[in-house]
Amino acid sequence: MGRAVMRLILSILILMPMLASAAGQWNLSDVCPAxxxxxxxRCYLQSLYGDYASLQDSGVGGLKTGLPPLREGFTPQQIDLGRLMFFDPLLSGDGTLACSSCHQPSKGFADGRGYSVGINGQLAHRSAPSLWNVGFLKRLFWDARASSLEEQMEGPLYSPIEMGNSREQLLRSLQENAHYPNLFKQAFGDPDISLDRIYTAITAFEASLVSLNSRYDLYANGVHEVLNQDEIEGMNVFRSFVARCAECHTPPAFTNQQIAVIGAPEPEGRPLDSGVQGVSGDASQRGGFKVPTLRNIELSAPYMHSGRFETLREAAAFYTGGRGHAVPPGEKLSLHWHVWEPNLTDRELDLLVAFMKTLTDESFMPALPKAVPSGLNPVGVPASTTNNPDSGH
Ligand code: HEC
Ligand code: HEC
Structure with missing residues (x-):
């Protein structure tokens, strides 16, 4: 479709809600999220982990270790504005994709695919990670190439294979929208729309996606009967010096935020992903990736940077397949010394899976917008609840 035609269709779509919602004004929430x-x-996280002493100085991280600092201190209005923009396809170059296209609430804020699908059906180079607890992370992307959520966002927004937008069009489309200037006024005090404000609001929303009320957390905070025997045994395997999972997936964040070369395979026929080496140039980081959190891991299959493993069982079994067993011939990777030959039994692998499933918690799932200010359909929200501009706010 020609760009001019697309623009015309877009501007018609953008006019629709002005007619539809003449009665309703968009108002941002003035209460902090759950x-x-x-x-x-301003909003600050309340968590029992806040009472525990600082983290991860103690090796594998005891049950009562503290959390890394969260990006917090945003106003309720900023968080709510970020929520609307996160689901609004107005933020993409052709009005078809939102952040929520690849970070869907119903799929653990991932997308259920090996490789995400961007603008015009193009495939991203890696699998979309979950965004639960992303506000605790110091470095972002599988190869850790961004050091803040704001910096990260410039990736998908302007990538020609993801959202395909430009800074100019992004600013213009929000500024010319009937509702956004007023919403920015509610969030920032005046109707000015700048890239910084867009990034701040979306960051505020992402950092509100906190998951710390799983059955594991209840257990860690003293309610011992919530885990069954298998799950407790699975936790012990996870934390053992044989499996060593907790050395890297360190509680309570279930990541130590380090880079590790573990040698996970690419899908059949795909060349090795150089990982962190592609950013740092350091050969010892070839095939290295950021240790991902395992929070809500049950929800975000398939697994690893390439989505190579369909199930948690397969992902766990990878670690006992033998050190370097999946490294392509001719490649020399500096595998991490904690990836070795734990010889886990089938039963221990099952127990690990049972334990990882105790990390599921969506109790702070944000409200999914039934409509977004552009009047386009919000993306990643079940269809039955959308397309009804009057009930969205
Ligand atoms: C076309 C699919 C797609 C869209 C749209 C998309 N993302 Fe992503 N996102 C990905 C993929 C794929 C990665 C991993 C890329 C990599 O690591 O190289 C990722 C990574 C991330 C990360 C890093 C998470 C981590 O643990 O390191 C964050 C945060 C994120 N996206 C937020 C967003 C936001 C905010 C938007 C909207 C502005 C967005 N994404 C739009 C596919 C997408
Ligand atoms: C040396 C550090 C290290 C150890 C030890 C480790 N992991 Fe990992 N884990 C990683 C890294 C790095 C990745 C991402 C690798 C990639 O995508 O190629 C990962 C990925 C995963 C994933 C997929 C996560 C996702 O979002 O797709 C699961 C599941 C997992 N590990 C479970 C385990 C289990 C179970 C153990 C113990 C048997 C374990 N890990 C031991 C570093 C480690």
Missing amino acids: GFRPEQG
């Missing part, structure tokens, strides 16, 4: 307490108009 799990956050207000303090002088």
Whole structure:
């Protein structure tokens, strides 16, 4: 379709809600999301882990270790504005994709695919990670190439194979929209729309996606009867010096935020992904990736940077396949010394899976918008709830 025709269709679509919602004004929430307490108009996480001493100095991380610092201190209005933009396909070059296309709430804020699908059906080079607890991470992307959520976002927004937008079009489309200037006024005090404000609001929303109320957390905070015998045994395998999972997937974040070369395979026929080496140039980081969190891991199959493993069982079994067993011939990777030959039994693998499933918790799932300010259909929200601009706010 020609660009001019697309623009025309877009502007018609953009006019529709102005007619439809003449009655309704968009108002941003003035209460903090679930799990956050207000303090002088800003939202701060409330968590039992806040009471525990600092983290990860103690090796594998005891049950009562603290959390890494969260990006917090945003206003309820900023978080809510970010929520609307996250689901609004107005943010993409052709009005078809939103962040939520590849980070779908119903799929653990991932997309259920090996490789994500971007604008015009193009495939991304890696699998979309879950966004649960992303506000705790110091480095982002599988290869850790971004050091803040704001910096990360410039990737998908302007990538010609993901959202395919430009800075100019992004700003213009929000500024010319009937509702966004007023929403930015509610969130930032005046109707000015800048890239920084867009990034701040979306960051505020992402950092509100906190998952710390799983059955594991209840157990860690003293409610011991919530885990059954298999799950407790699975936790012990996970934390053991044989399996060593917790050395890298360290509780309570279930990542130590380090880079590790573990030698996970690519899908059949795909060349090795150089990982962190592609960013740092350091040959010892060839095939190295950021240790991902295992929070809500049950929801975000398939697994690894390439989505190579369909199930948690396969992902767990990888670790006992023998050190370097999946490294392509001719490649020399500096495998991490904690990836070795634990010789886990079938039963131990089952127990590990049972344990990883205790990390599931979506109790702070944000409200999914039934409509977004552009009047386009919000993406990643079940269809039965969309297309009804009057009930969205
Ligand atoms: C076309 C699919 C697609 C869209 C649209 C998309 N993402 Fe992603 N996202 C991905 C993929 C794939 C990765 C991993 C890329 C990599 O690591 O190289 C990723 C990575 C991320 C990460 C890093 C998470 C981590 O653990 O390191 C964040 C945060 C993120 N996306 C947020 C967003 C936001 C915010 C938007 C909207 C502005 C967005 N994404 C739009 C596919 C997408
Ligand atoms: C040396 C550090 C290290 C150890 C030890 C380790 N992992 Fe990992 N784990 C990683 C890294 C790095 C990745 C991402 C690798 C990739 O995508 O290629 C990963 C990925 C995973 C994934 C997929 C996550 C996702 O979002 O797709 C699962 C599941 C997992 N590990 C479970 C385990 C289990 C179970 C153990 C113990 C048997 C374990 N890990 C031991 C570093 C480690």
